[in-house]
Structures are given as structure tokens and as C-alpha cells.
Amino acid sequence: MRLATWAATSLQRLTTANDVQSAVIMCHRTMEPSDEHRNTIQQVVDDISRSWMKFPGVVGLGVGSIEDSPCIKVFFCDEQSLKTATIPNEIVGYRVIKEVSGEFFADS
Numbered sequence: 001m002r003l004a005t006w007a008a009t010s011l012q013r014l015t016t017a018n019d020v021q022s023a024v025i026m027c028h029r030t031m032e033p034s035d036e037h038r039n040t041i042q043q044v045v046d047d048i049s050r051s052w053m054k055f056p057g058v059v060g061l062g063v064g065s066i067e068d069s070p071c072i073k074v075f076f077c078d079e080q081s082l083k084t085a086t087i088p089n090e091i092v093g094y095r096v097i098k099e100v101s102g103e104f105f106a107d108s
Helices: 003-013 017-030 041-052 079-084
Strands: 056-068 071-077 095-101
Touching: 003 079, 041 071, 056 095, 071 079, 079 095
Parallel strands: 071 095
Antiparallel strands: 056 071
């Protein structure tokens, strides 16, 4: 089962922020692949984006770089959302960097 499908199914059953955080941490620990089976960072972002975009205040996800290593970036609309986020600091071996970007708007 793909990570996103598992996460979406599991999140539907959860009721509190602590439950969500526990599920994300459990998912991270149980989904840790060996190096030869490790997903590319873009595959991981694709797998988690639908469920993580449902977290309050999350306005975007992307691939970035920190200390010359790839990372997953999670963008928040405001400081309060970032402070209360239940998103882990690492998933399947990739660091997760959280930052306030404000809302995104398309140019017309």
C-alpha cells in the first residue's frame, strides 16, 4: 500500500491532534526503507502531499536542500499554524523543514 493511501485511510479514523501525530510517527518508523528500496524524495512528497495538505495552515509542500542534502519543505500560512503543526521533523530518512511562507496566490 502506498504511503499516501495508508496515511489518508488512517487519518480518517483519528480524532485528536495527538492521534494524528502518533500515526505520522508510527508511519515514519514502520515505513523506513533500506537504502536499496528508498523512494526518491519526489516520490515521498507525492505520497504525502494529499494528506499533509489537510493539516491546518499547510499551504504547500516541496523539495528543497539543507546542508547539501535534499529535504522536504512544508510551507505554512502563519506562525501559529507552524507552532501547532503535528508534522514530524523527518520521514523515511528525509529531513522535514517547516517554514512560514504566507498564502500562495496565482498570478493572472
